[in-house]
Amino acid sequence: MKALEDKILKEGEVYPGNVLKVGSFLNHCIDVPFMCECGKEFFRLFDGCGVNKILTVEASGIAVAVLTAQYFGCPAVFAKKAKTSNIADDVYSAPVKSYTHNCINQVMIEKKYLNPGDKVLVIDDFLAHGEALTGLFKLIEDAGAEVVGAGIVIEKAFQDGGKDLRKRGFRIESLARISGMDAETGSISFIN
Amino acid sequence: MKALEDKILKEGEVYPGNVLKVGSFLNHCIDVPFMCECGKEFFRLFDGCGVNKILTVEASGIAVAVLTAQYFGCPAVFAKKAKTSNIADDVYSAPVKSYTHNCINQVMIEKKYLNPGDKVLVIDDFLAHGEALTGLFKLIEDAGAEVVGAGIVIEKAFQDGGKDLRKRGFRIESLARISGMDAETGSISFIN
Numbered sequence: 001m002k003a004l005e006d007k008i009l010k011e012g013e014v015y016p017g018n019v020l021k022v023g024s025f026l027n028h029c030i031d032v033p034f035m036c037e038c039g040k041e042f043f044r045l046f047d048g049c050g051v052n053k054i055l056t057v058e059a060s061g062i063a064v065a066v067l068t069a070q071y072f073g074c075p076a077v078f079a080k081k082a083k084t085s086n087i088a089d090d091v092y093s094a095p096v097k098s099y100t101h102n103c104i105n106q107v108m109i110e111k112k113y114l115n116p117g118d119k120v121l122v123i124d125d126f127l128a129h130g131e132a133l134t135g136l137f138k139l140i141e142d143a144g145a146e147v148v149g150a151g152i153v154i155e156k157a158f159q160d161g162g163k164d165l166r167k168r169g170f171r172i173e174s175l176a177r178i179s180g181m182d183a184e185t186g187s188i189s190f191i192n
Numbered sequence: 193m194k195a196l197e198d199k200i201l202k203e204g205e206v207y208p209g210n211v212l213k214v215g216s217f218l219n220h221c222i223d224v225p226f227m228c229e230c231g232k233e234f235f236r237l238f239d240g241c242g243v244n245k246i247l248t249v250e251a252s253g254i255a256v257a258v259l260t261a262q263y264f265g266c267p268a269v270f271a272k273k274a275k276t277s278n279i280a281d282d283v284y285s286a287p288v289k290s291y292t293h294n295c296i297n298q299v300m301i302e303k304k305y306l307n308p309g310d311k312v313l314v315i316d317d318f319l320a321h322g323e324a325l326t327g328l329f330k331l332i333e334d335a336g337a338e339v340v341g342a343g344i345v346i347e348k349a350f351q352d353g354g355k356d357l358r359k360r361g362f363r364i365e366s367l368a369r370i371s372g373m374d375a376e377t378g379s380i381s382f383i384n
Contacts, residue, residue: 032268062258076222
């Protein structure tokens with residue numbers, strides 16, 4: 001998605017350790033009109049696949065997930081990262097390593113929100129090592145539901161998550177695929 | 193908003209300790225088409241107030257905030273609850289007690305995303321003791337920006353947050369105002 005690549009080049013900030021900050025439009029301040037365009041693009045890509053549910057994980061996946069879900073006219077479920085006093089015991093769960101927060105979260109979803117027969121599209125802001133996607137796919141499969149695929153805003157294609165998941169047969173559509181970044185020069189390059 | 197009251201009566205579950213679970217449409221599984229209607233209602237209420245930014249706090253405020261922001265055609269910023277490796281040091285912050293998680297979070301926002309001259313509408317899923325709103329209003333005022341008001345999906349009007357904030361002069365618009373709940377009978381009543 002050319003407009004997204006342009007936006008990453010204009011607003012993205014590269015830091016050491018392969019950190020790309022896109023807080024100005026994706027995961028702190030959300031450029032809602034622009035993210036609606038991303039949602040429309042996910043709808044164009046997965047229209048006709050029978051998607052009846054969007055799944056993401058808190059927190060930064062929620063915005064793009066709900067803005068996408070409105071084009072499918074379906075609900076969006078977000079997996080939670082910590083057990084709170086108002087989550088039921090009856091959950092599907094999976095461990096997900098967070099490189100950003102340097103910890104392992106147990107992500108979970110109440111069982112009643114994922115059912116056999118559901119055709120689930122996973123939406124997330126980033127794909128790098130594929131930890132979050134792997135965990136979310138596990139939740140869907142544990143529920144006996146179907147993984148339609150995943151729509152990702154930004155894939156760090158120089159890391160192995162996307163490659164590994166595609167090799168396992170999952171359909172992964174990323175709106176921008178970064179082939180390399182350089183914290184010293186600030187340069188970012190894309191796979192077309 | 194009558195449709196919201198009906199939905200709360202139909203899907204809400206009351207638990208001891210004044211806990212109302214609305215995970216089926218608001219804060220775990222999000223009924224996106226329905227929450228778009230809530231967003232339209234917030235737009236109707238605050239249209240003409242010059243709102244140029246929506247502010248909420250992660251995680252469960254994000255969905256309704258971005259779905260509302262699209263009608264204003266403006267960005268939505270979410271305050272973060274924990275300092276992560278990819279948040280700048282230059283933040284506005286405020287302590288917010290969470291009754292759900294039974295802890296005090298420091299909520300924070302990078303300074304560049306709130307500026308003097310911004311007219312900010314705060315959107316959140318719940319208002320009870322008013323801790324989150326008070327913290328978010330502080331961030332806005334620290335930035336020299338203007339609080340237009342707050343749009344809340346569900347207000348527990350039997351707790352004092354809304355009353356106190358209105359007394360301080362803030363405009364608080366809640367789409368459903370609960371006057372009482374009973375965990376034994378499951379009954380929920382509203383203020384009209």
